[in-house]
Amino acid sequence: MIQRRQLLAAGACVLGAPALVRAQGYxxxxxxxxxxxxxxxxxxAAENFAQxxxxxxxxxxxMRLYPAASLVQGAQDRELAAMRQGTIDVLVGTTVNWAGTxxxxxxxxLPYLMPDTKAVDAVLASDALNKDFYDIIRRAGAEPLASGEYGNIQLLNAKRRIAKPADVAGxxxxxxxxxxxxxxxNALKANxxxxxxxxxxxxLASGAVDGLTLTLEQALAYxxxxxxxxxxxxxxxxxxxIHFLVAGPVFKTWTPEDQQLVRAAAKDAAVELTRQVRKPVDDTLKQQGFEVYSPSAEEIAQWKAAVHPVYDKWKASLNTGLIGKIEQAVAQAK
Known part of the structure; x- marks a missing residue:
C-alpha cells in the first residue's frame, strides 16, 4: 500500500508540473x-538562445522563432509596438529598427561611433550600455537581457567600385x-x-535599385x-x-530562478554571436564572386569627414549624455 501511494504521489508531481506552470502565468x-x-x-543566435x-x-x-518580421507582416519597424500590444513576446534585433517608436x-x-572591435568590446562592457541604454529599453516596455555585435554594415552596389564619398553620388x-x-x-549625394x-x-535584380547596405555575412547568406x-x-x-529583449510584462510572470536562467542563456548566445560575426569571410566572398575594396586611411578620413555633419546633427537631437559616455568608453579603448 505504501509503495502504491508513493507511485501515485510521484505521478501526480509529474502530471501536475504543466498545470503549475500555467498557474504561474507561463x-x-x-x-x-x-x-x-x-x-x-x-x-x-536567436535559435541558439531559444534552445x-x-x-x-x-x-x-x-520560444518559437518568427523570422522575416512575419508577426508584423515584414514591417520590421513595427516590432516594438507589437511587443507592447502583446503580439510579440521576445525580440532579438537591432534597436534602430524600433527607433520610430x-x-x-x-x-x-551614429556613423563611426564604434569603428573597430576594440570599440565594440568597450561598449559591450560599459555602464553606458548595460545601465544607461538598458534603462531606456526598460522605459520602452522591454527587459534587456544581453547584447552582442551585429557587425559592420558595408556598402554594396552593382555599378562600380566605390573608394571615396564622391563615388556614391547619384x-x-x-x-x-x-x-x-x-x-x-543624402550627405553623400546618393538617393x-x-x-x-x-x-x-x-x-536589385532588375536594376531599379543600384545598391544596398548589409553586413558581409548577410550578403553571403542572401x-x-x-x-x-x-x-x-x-x-x-x-x-x-543586436539585443536580446523580453516584453516587460512577460518577464515578470517568470520566477526569479527562470529569469536568471533566461538572462544567462541570452548572455551566452550574445557572446557566441559576437564570435561568429568576427570570423573572416574574405575567401567565401571571393568564391561567391564579390569584389571587395578596402579604402585607404586617407579615403577613410574622407568618409568620416563627409558624414561628420550627420553625426553632429543626430547627437544633438538624441541623448547627448548617453552618447558622451559611449564616446568616452571608445576613447579609453583606443
Whole structure:
C-alpha cells in the first residue's frame, strides 16, 4: 500500500508540473520575432538562445522563432509596438529598427561611433550600455537581457567600385527605414530608398535599385552577388549591436530562478554571436564572386569627414549624455 501511494504521489508531481506552470502565468509558447531568416548569424543566435532557454528551464519556457518580421507582416519597424500590444513576446534585433517608436534607439547607428572591435568590446562592457541604454529599453516596455555585435554594415552596389564619398553620388541605395541612415546617404549625394527585403531583392535584380547596405555575412547568406551586387566597400561607417529583449510584462510572470536562467542563456548566445560575426569571410566572398575594396586611411578620413555633419546633427537631437559616455568608453579603448 505504501509503495502504491508513493507511485501515485510521484505521478501526480509529474502530471501536475504543466498545470503549475500555467498557474504561474507561463505560456505554452513565446513568440520570438526577428527580421532575418535562416542562414545568418543573427538567426542562428536567436535559435541558439531559444534552445538554451528551453534546455535550462527544463521546457518551462519554449520560444518559437518568427523570422522575416512575419508577426508584423515584414514591417520590421513595427516590432516594438507589437511587443507592447502583446503580439510579440521576445525580440532579438537591432534597436534602430524600433527607433520610430523610441528615438534614442538610433544611438548605435551614429556613423563611426564604434569603428573597430576594440570599440565594440568597450561598449559591450560599459555602464553606458548595460545601465544607461538598458534603462531606456526598460522605459520602452522591454527587459534587456544581453547584447552582442551585429557587425559592420558595408556598402554594396552593382555599378562600380566605390573608394571615396564622391563615388556614391547619384546611386540609388536601399536603406533601412531610419532617417539617420537616409541622412548619411543624402550627405553623400546618393538617393536613399526604403523598401522591404522582399521588394528590395526584385528591385536589385532588375536594376531599379543600384545598391544596398548589409553586413558581409548577410550578403553571403542572401547571395546578393546573384542580384548583381558584387562591388563591396569596407567603409565601416555603421556597426550596430543586436539585443536580446523580453516584453516587460512577460518577464515578470517568470520566477526569479527562470529569469536568471533566461538572462544567462541570452548572455551566452550574445557572446557566441559576437564570435561568429568576427570570423573572416574574405575567401567565401571571393568564391561567391564579390569584389571587395578596402579604402585607404586617407579615403577613410574622407568618409568620416563627409558624414561628420550627420553625426553632429543626430547627437544633438538624441541623448547627448548617453552618447558622451559611449564616446568616452571608445576613447579609453583606443
Amino acid at each position: 505560456k505554452g509558447e513565446y513568440r520570438l520575432s526577428l527580421v532575418v531568416g535562416p542562414g545568418t548569424t543573427w538567426y542562428t 538554451l532557454v528551453r534546455e535550462r528551464t527544463a521546457g518551462r519556457i519554449n 523610441v528615438k534614442d534607439f538610433t544611438t548605435f547607428l 546611386l540609388k541605395i536601399r536603406t533601412v527605414a531610419t532617417p539617420l541612415q537616409q541622412d548619411v546617404m 536613399p530608398t526604403t523598401m522591404s527585403w522582399a521588394d528590395a531583392q526584385a528591385a 547571395k546578393v552577388a546573384t542580384l548583381g551586387q558584387k562591388q563591396v566597400t569596407r567603409w565601416n561607417v555603421f556597426n550596430e549591436l
